[in-house]
Amino acid sequence: VQKVERLVNLIALLLNTRRPLTVEEIRNTIPGYQQEDYSSFKRMFERDKEELRSLGIPIERRFTDVWEVEEGYLISKDRYYLPELDLTPEEIAALWIGSRMVVEPGKPGKGGAMKEDQALIKLSLGLESAGDPTSPPWLRARLHLDSPALPRLLEAVAGRRRVKFAYKPAGTSKEAERTVDPYALIHRQGAWYLAGRDNMRNAVRHYKLPRITSNVTFATRDTEPDFDVPTDFSAEDDSFTEPWVGEEGATTVEVAFSPRLAWWVQQSLGLEPVGTWKDWTLVRVSVTDEEGFVSWVLGFGEDAVVRKPDRVKQAVIRRLRAAARPAAKKARART
Amino acid sequence: VTKRKVSDAARRSLSRLERVLLLVPYCVQHPGVSISELAERLGATEAEIIDDLNLLFVCGLPDYTPADLMEVLIDEDRVYIRMADYFGRPLRLTRTEAIPLYVKGQALVNLLEGTTNGRGGLRELAPLRSALDKLGRALLPQEGGVAELTKRIKVQLESGEAQYLELLRDAITDHRAVDLEYYTYSRDALTRRRVEPHLVFASVGHWYMSGYCHLAQDKRMFRLDRIKSLELTDDRFEAPADADSELPPPLFYVPGPDDITVKLRATTEIAEWLSEYGGAFPPLPVQSSRDIRGGKRELVFRTSALEWVEKLLLRFGDDIEVLEPVELAERTRDAAKRILALYQRPRKK
Numbered sequence: 001v002q003k004v005e006r007l008v009n010l011i012a013l014l015l016n017t018r019r020p021l022t023v024e025e026i027r028n029t030i031p032g033y034q035q036e037d038y039s040s041f042k043r044m045f046e047r048d049k050e051e052l053r054s055l056g057i058p059i060e061r062r063f064t065d066v067w068e069v070e071e072g073y074l075i076s077k078d079r080y081y082l083p084e085l086d087l088t089p090e091e092i093a094a095l096w097i098g099s100r101m102v103v104e105p106g107k108p109g110k111g112g113a114m115k116e117d118q119a120l121i122k123l124s125l126g127l128e129s130a131g132d133p134t135s136p137p138w139l140r141a142r143l144h145l146d147s148p149a150l151p152r153l154l155e156a157v158a159g160r161r162r163v164k165f166a167y168k169p170a171g172t173s174k175e176a177e178r179t180v181d182p183y184a185l186i187h188r189q190g191a192w193y194l195a196g197r198d199n200m201r202n203a204v205r206h207y208k209l210p211r212i213t214s215n216v217t218f219a220t221r222d223t224e225p226d227f228d229v230p231t232d233f234s235a236e237d238d239s240f241t242e243p244w245v246g247e248e249g250a251t252t253v254e255v256a257f258s259p260r261l262a263w264w265v266q267q268s269l270g271l272e273p274v275g276t277w278k279d280w281t282l283v284r285v286s287v288t289d290e291e292g293f294v295s296w297v298l299g300f301g302e303d304a305v306v307r308k309p310d311r312v313k314q315a316v317i318r319r320l321r322a323a324a325r326p327a328a329k330k331a332r333a334r335t
Numbered sequence: 336v337t338k339r340k341v342s343d344a345a346r347r348s349l350s351r352l353e354r355v356l357l358l359v360p361y362c363v364q365h366p367g368v369s370i371s372e373l374a375e376r377l378g379a380t381e382a383e384i385i386d387d388l389n390l391l392f393v394c395g396l397p398d399y400t401p402a403d404l405m406e407v408l409i410d411e412d413r414v415y416i417r418m419a420d421y422f423g424r425p426l427r428l429t430r431t432e433a434i435p436l437y438v439k440g441q442a443l444v445n446l447l448e449g450t451t452n453g454r455g456g457l458r459e460l461a462p463l464r465s466a467l468d469k470l471g472r473a474l475l476p477q478e479g480g481v482a483e484l485t486k487r488i489k490v491q492l493e494s495g496e497a498q499y500l501e502l503l504r505d506a507i508t509d510h511r512a513v514d515l516e517y518y519t520y521s522r523d524a525l526t527r528r529r530v531e532p533h534l535v536f537a538s539v540g541h542w543y544m545s546g547y548c549h550l551a552q553d554k555r556m557f558r559l560d561r562i563k564s565l566e567l568t569d570d571r572f573e574a575p576a577d578a579d580s581e582l583p584p585p586l587f588y589v590p591g592p593d594d595i596t597v598k599l600r601a602t603t604e605i606a607e608w609l610s611e612y613g614g615a616f617p618p619l620p621v622q623s624s625r626d627i628r629g630g631k632r633e634l635v636f637r638t639s640a641l642e643w644v645e646k647l648l649l650r651f652g653d654d655i656e657v658l659e660p661v662e663l664a665e666r667t668r669d670a671a672k673r674i675l676a677l678y679q680r681p682r683k684k
Contacts, residue, residue, distance in 0.1 A: 003348050008355060008394040015421050016396055029397050051345055055353060056429035081424040085473050091466035094459035098443040099436060103536070103582060118357060119432035121376055122425040126364040138507040139500075140536035140582060143442055143490065145435065154434050157487045187442070188491040190539040235489040260525060264518060267498070268560045295650040301523070301670060305677050317678055322652035324671035 006032035007048060011057060015080060020062040020072030049073075082122055092124045100137045102145060147192050147209050152216040156182045160225035162199070166214035167207055175213050180205070181227040184235035195235065197227075204233070250286035253293065253312050257281050258303040277307060287312070294319055354379060355387050359405075360425040362416040369412045388414065395419075433470070434484070440467045442490040446537050447497055457500045497542045499565045506532045507578075512549075512570040516563035521640040525563065526550060531572040535559075536582060545582070547572070594637040597644055598659035605654055606632035609647075633658065645670055 009030050014021065023045065027033045033041050049059055058079040064070045087095075099120060144150075149165065156163045163182055168175040179199040186193045192209040220226055254274070257265045262281035265271055271283040287293040294315045297304050306313045354377050361376070362368055374381045388407050395404035395418065406417040428436075440463055447460045471485060506513050512531045519526065528550035535544050542559040601609065603626065610621045623635045638644060641663055648655055648667045657664035 002390060004352050004355060005390050005394055007348075007352050008391070009399075011356070012394065012396055012421060031399060047345075051349055055349060055356075055426075057426065080426060082427045083473050085469045087466055087469060088462065090459075090462040091469070094443075094463035095436065095440055095466050097459050098440040098463060101443065101536075102439050103579070117378065118353070119428050119436045121357060121361070122428065122432075125360055125425060138504055138535060138578075140534060140579070141442065141446065142536065142538040142582075143439070145438065151434075154438065154484070154488075155430070158434070158484050184487045184489065186489045186491060188540055229487075235487060261518070263563050264561065298649045298674075299646050301646045301649060302674055302677065305674075313678065317675065319652035320649070320671045320675045320678075323649055324668050324675060325653075326668065 003032075006030060007052065010048060011052065011075065014059060014073055014075040015077065017074050020060075020064050020074045022064060022070055022072040026073065085123065087123055087127075089124075089127055092120065092127060095120055095123070097137075097139060101139045101141045103140050103142050142190070143187060144190065144192060149209050149212045149216050150185075150192060153182060153185060153192075153194055153209070156216070156218065157185055159223065160227055160229065161223070162219035162226040163216050164219050165212045165216045168211050168213050178207070179219055180207070181229075183229050183233050186235055195233075250288045251290065251309065251312065253285050253287050253306060254282055254308040255285060255297060256305045256307055257283065257300070261300060261303040277305070280305070282307065290315060351387070354383075355390070356422070356426055358384070358387055359391065359416055359419055359422040362414050363419055363423045366415050367410075367413045370409075370414060371412065373414065385409075391416065391419075437467065437470060437484055438488055440470075441485060441488050445490040446492060446542070447500075456497070457504075492537075492540055492542070497537075498559055499562060500535065500542075500559075502565060502567055503532055503535050503544055506567055507534070510572050510574050512568050512572055514566045514568055515557070516565075517557055518561045518563060520558075520561060521638075521643040523642040529568070529570065530555070530557070533575050533578040534582070538582075545578075591639050594639050595641065595660060595663075596635065596637050597641075597657070597663060599634045599648075599655055600627070600631055600658055601634065601651065601655040603630050603632050605651055606634055610634065641666065649674070 009032075010026070013026070013029060021029075023042070026045065027041055033045065052059055057075065059073055059075055060079075061071055061073055064072045099117065153163065155161070161182075162179065164177060164179050166175045167178045180194065180196040181199065182194055182196040183204070184195045186195060186206075194207040194209065195204060196207070197203065198205045256277040258280055262273070265283060266273065266281070271285065273281045274284050275282040285293075290312055294312065297306055297316065298319065306316050358373065358377060361373065370381050370384050373379075373384045377384070379387075388409065391405050391407050393399075393404065397403065403418075405419040405422075406415075408415040408417070444460065444463055444467065447457055447463075467485065502513070505511070510531075512529050514527065514529050516525060516527050518524070528548055530544070530546045530548050532544050532546040534546070535542065537543070543556050544559060544562075545554065545556045547553070548555040599606075606624065609619045610624065619634065619636050620638075621634050621636050625633045627633060644663060645667050648657065648663075649671060657667065
């Protein structure tokens with residue numbers, strides 16, 4: 001009797017039984033268990049159970065009756081079957097686009113369905129015309145999902161589990177063990193970052209995943225959440241955003257953009273024009289970090305001029321004068 | 336709870352078992368499905384599917400008499416499975432299935448969010464959001480984890496929102512060329528060009544389109560946020576055999592024979608920012624770096640154009656210095672003077 005056949009029969013048996021079946025009952029029923037001697041049957045059964053559980057098949061152990069003398073096994077239908085999600089064909093098609101767009105090294109072309117392909121097929125069973133996953137994808141994204149630390153950290157973030165890992169910060173050669181409450185995973189500029197509370201420093205830090213040098217392990221053994229994420233925490237941390245992004249207490253700065261680039265500023269940054277200066281377009285931005293803003297606006301070269309307020313304008317002029325100085329004078333100015 | 340490692344041989348039979356556990360509900364819910372469709376959908380060969388079906392002939396319930404076994408019927412190429420209603424619905428999603436599906440969907444939502452009025456967006460965004468919502472609420476409720484992920488996973492775009500996506504989808508699927516006005520940041524130039532679009536992709540924080548450019552007479556990439564205007568033409572083209580092969584490497588710097596070596600000296604803080612982050616551009620393609628006295632670092636990288644480096648240098652005034660090439664130092668100083676002039680004589684011209 002083939003192993004897969006034995007396992008299919010075992011699942012069918014445990015899924016269809018109304019009461020828990022004892023080990024003996026299972027042995028006497030399933031083809032493939034009878035011919036073994038008892039101890040090798042027992043090993044085989046234990047292994048089968050463990051493997052089925054690793055696939056997510058919920059084999060439960062329960063007392064066979066109210067007297068609680070004997071124990072047996074069954075699979076609860078509620079926990080086995082995929083719940084009805086009532087996904088529409090449009091929703092499934094959208095999930096297919098998301099799933100197919102990801103570019104990963106070693107992604108199988110024909111060599112077997114991906115895990116999430118399988119998940120999508122499950123979800124779309126019974127639906128007619130639920131997207132066409134076989135047409136060539138026109139939309140792609142590079143998301144670095146092959147990052148080795150990612151699966152464990154996703155689980156940790158989802159389950160709020162404290163983690164430990166060795167980390168080598170940028171610009172240093174020595175690595176150190178960190179214990180972190182993982183709050184969020186952020187993908188930016190081609191790499192994943194973990195945002196979380198560093199237990200030793202008791203402060204929120206960002207860790208670049210490629211700089212994690214060890215396996216990520218859970219700090220506790222039980223699977224209960226280890227911490228709560230502070231309500232004021234946001235995955236869109238301001239250390240990552242451009243300085244013109246304003247909040248309360250920000251300075252309002254008026255900047256003129258040349259006709260060459262004004263369209264880009266309006267289109268990409270969503271800044272609405274508030275007037276003109278010569279044939280340039282004036283926009284207003286709220287600035288919390290003036291120094292960062294000066295640097296940002298200078299990145300537009302000759303296509304942006306700060307108009308108001310004077311303080312920010314003077315800061316731009318100072319930096320421009322520094323950049324216009326010949327190198328020799330620069331060196332002297334510093335000493 | 337102890338978990339022993341599952342051996343390789345066991346893993347092979349388990350992945351076959353997973354396929355079988357999906358194959359049965361598939362056939363129950365789609366009576367008369369073809370073997371080739373099953374193979375395609377389940378990522379297996381037709382021979383493997385036939386093996387699986389042969390195995391199912393002997394599976395069922397006690398007492399395993401013909402009346403208790405599943406009924407598997409193969410009529411020409413069509414498959415019917417009966418007497419297997421208990422396998423009519425598939426096994427719920429496992430964590431290893433649900434989490435990647437969720438992350439990818441969430442990533443696409445993030446990449447499409449904030450799209451500009453009317454020009455951006457993708458018709459899939461709304462259904463994608465509702466699909467993730469349903470998934471999150473219904474899956475693994477006892478762990479509560481998957482729903483949490485929406486708030487805890489972000490894929491960030493650096494600048495430039497997705498736009499023209501629907502137009503580009505039409506252009507790519509119908510093989511129609513587009514006319515664009517495009518701003519090349521690295522060379523600081525606005526040009527008109529006709530492009531045969533092959534692929535749209537997000538990478539290193541930006542949306543891009545790749546395709547054949549008639550102006551360059553070669554394959555090129557275009558950042559979507561730098562497209563000033565885009566129009567669909569009736570000019571048809573032949574689609575490439577494998578558009579995916581045009582995907583660039585993760586970092587966009589591809590060395591060319593005429594590239595210039597740039598050597599900068601900056602404070603360690605700025606040097607780190609440039610090589611790790613880079614702001615509106617990908618991080619600098621640093622070839623070598625060296626810490627020197629006074630909290631400074633020297634960076635060496637190569638580039639095909641100096642215009643963008645010049646603007647990068649303007650951002651940091653005194654805190655960055657050009658060691659090589661001399662030409663770059665001069666043109667940065669000149670640019671600074673020209674911008675100063677804009678501030679000093681604002682109302683003339």
